[in-house]
Amino acid sequence: MKLPELKIGDLTAKVPIIQGGMGIGISLNRLAGTVAAQGGIGILSTAQIGYQEEKFERASVRTNLQTIKKQLDKARSFAKGGILGFNVMVASFRYDDVVRATVEAGADVIISGAGLPMNLPELVGNAKTKIAPIVSSVKAAKIILRNWAKKYNRTADFVVIEGPKAGGHLGFKASEIDQAIIGMDDEIVKIIAHVKEYEEKFNTTIPVIFAGGVWDRSDIEHYLDLGCSGVQMATRFIGTQECDAPDDFKDRFLKATEDDIHLTTSPVGLPGRAIDNKFTETITAGVDAYKAQPAPKTPIIPIAKCLNCLQHKLCDRKTIPYCISEALLNSVEHNTDMGLIFSGSNGYRINEITTVKAIFDELTA
Ligand SMILES: Cc1cc2nc3c(=O)[nH]c(=O)nc-3n(C[C@H](O)[C@H](O)[C@H](O)COP(=O)(O)O)c2cc1C
Known part of the structure; x- marks a missing residue:
């Protein structure tokens, strides 16, 4: 079986793999640009994105905001026209300004989690940037999609489900993890069914992407079989020359x-x-x-x-x-x-x- 393309509105990734955003400094222009050039979707993390800049120590917030475009432009220079975007954590200081800076920089996509991105549609406005919330349960998906529909009369361009095997911060309490691992496939199916309601309501397609513990081809096929349109992978890309982290x-x-x-x-x-x-x-x-x-x-x-x-x-x-x-x-x-x-x-x-x-x-x- 050939892996299907991943279509997000008018964007098409030849390979249905999103490289997950990794902060601080793990997924910047080099990793994201290379992934995009290979036909996947490359994601830069905005978390302290300017930490290597000279002005960072003195003015971290301003430097981070200014570095967003610089990093994206660099990634674009070798991404061969591929799809690039940012991971912005809802818990981030001046979240609204960070999202606006990624849109102004020309991000193709924004993926936002570590909290519920309730006002993300408002921050993106009519820009062409596609937006996705990160959810770990059908409950979170319900809250976000209902809120976006009611408040902004719009829905997600795609949805990223992050399961309990992921790296970084998890959307589960420590005591819930073992149970979540057992029940994740059922939860994915429920989330896909729920997203379908919004596809019908808005007469659109909302690809659902799974993240967390995806490693090889059989993992990818498993999630495609469950009804996902692609996967997000992060940890595996740390073991590459292009990963922006030091040796x-x-x-x-x-x-x-x-x-x-x-x-x-x-x-x-x-x-x-x-x-x-x-x-x-x-x-x-x-x-x-x-x-x-x-x-x-x-x-x-x-x-x-x-x-x-x-x-x-x-x-x-x-x-x-x-x-x-x-x-x-x-x-x-x-x-x-x-x-x-x-x-x-x-x-x-x-x-x-x-x-x-x-x-x-x-x-x-
Ligand atoms: C080193 C590292 C840093 C991460 N940083 C972030 C982050 O800043 N924001 C975020 O939403 N997710 C972050 N994640 C989660 C990834 O984007 C991804 O969804 C998850 O790790 C996927 O699981 P996998 O690593 O098993 O492929 C991070 C993961 C790793 C391993």
Whole structure:
């Protein structure tokens, strides 16, 4: 069977694979542009997208906003006309401005999760940029699609379902994960049926994409058989030369075994999946100590400087366990011991650093 094309409105990806956005600094222009050139959809993460810029230390927010277009233009220069977009987390500081900057930069698509992107249609307006919410349950899909239809008389251009095997922040409580893994296929079918109602209502097609633990061709075929129009894959692309992360970050994946990947606590209030290291040990020990002897909460790892990554109402500097930006930046700034190294449950399967082309050749063969 040849993999079908993925059509999102007037956009057509030759290969139905979206490369998932990975912040901070894991999916930038090099990875996203190469994926787009191979016929997939390349996604840059907006999370602290300007961290390599000289002005970042002084003015992180402004620098991030200015770097969005610079990174997209760079990706376009070698994407061979392929489809490119951004992942913007709803929890981001100045979410509205970040979304507007991606639209002004000329993003083909915006994928938005880590919260419910209730006002995304309003921010995109009449621009040609296609929009997708990330949902982990039919409940979340219902809330978003009902709200968009009622408030904006429009629907999603596509929907990304993120399951419990994904990397980064998860849309499930830690205690729900095992059950969610068992029930995910049923949930996908329910979400697809629900999306169909909106396809009929708006006389359109809304492709549904599955993310989380997709690794090989048989995984892709499984989700296509369930009724999905494509998949989103992130962790597998970390094991490529083009992944924007430095080599010592990729090395952690080469060395990791299945037993080295666990859920960890995050200031975002959602569990995140990451590779064990000194950082996760410190956080786990700190959380256990609080449980054993509740004390007035202070960060487990003292916070040097606020880099304005999360909306301030979501991040209380006095009670969060650590600064998420600092932890993610450590992992791409050669301090991988004290860095938060997000990974999907398949991270241990990266055994070599290959190329995006080799992965696409294998998956499309
Ligand atoms: C290192 C890493 C960073 C990630 N960062 C983000 C992010 O900034 N925003 C987001 O919505 N998802 C993020 N994700 C989730 C991915 O976009 C993707 O949906 C998910 O990891 C898919 O599962 P897979 O990694 O098993 O393929 C991240 C995942 C990883 C592994």
